[in-house]
Amino acid sequence: MQDTASILKDHGIRPSLQRVCVYHYLRGVKTHPTVDEIYMALLPKYPSLSRTTVYNTLELLLENNLAISLDFGDGFLRYDADCSPHSHFKCKKCGKVYDIFVAPPDCTQMIPAGFTLQGSSLYMFGLCDKCAVGEGGIN
Incomplete structure (x- = not known):
């Protein structure tokens, strides 16, 4: 599996520590997490991380086709790093x-x-x- 930072670079995204940790987490889970779920999972290891950074990173991943968002109509989006048709x-x-x-x-x-x-x-x-x-x- 290709290194997370390399994938970000290949898509023209500067691989900051926060971006790498958010994308690495999203690639490693199959739970389709929300912004808050990602934030809470990463906060213990990255206490300087903010919800805004998680949100902005996810928006950047969406814009660069590295993630998809899922809207089940329950008031919040879920995210998936698997962009294959499914x-x-x-x-x-x-x-x-x-x-x-x-x-x-x-x-x-x-x-x-x-x-x-x-x-x-x-x-x-x-x-x-x-x-x-x-x-x-x-x-």
């Missing part, structure tokens, strides 16, 4: 978000003539396997 499933009970490695549907034939599709997302909702037990789901 979908997401959010459990309505525990709130966890899971990667579903099925590409979103090809929507190119559904958009009006003259429009240019630049991306699509598929968000799924329901109960994860753990929460479905006892809810009439998996037994």
Whole structure:
């Protein structure tokens, strides 16, 4: 796996300590964290880190296609360093978000003539396997 600082440099981003630690953390987790979750996870090791720095770093990662943001309509964004085509499933009970490695549907034939599709997302909702037990789901 390529070094985090090298990836930032390759995308024209100056690899400051804060940027490297935020991107390294995001690359290493599969929980689709929020700004606050990233901030709280990194704060013990980097006490000078601010929420604003985390937010600004995530915006920079988004602008340079090194991360994607997920909006499940619950008032805050979640972030994912995996930019490959895939979908997401959010459990309505525990709130966890899971990667579903099925590409979103090809929507190119559904958009009006003259429009240019630049991306699509598929968000799924329901109960994860753990929460479905006892809810009439998996037994």
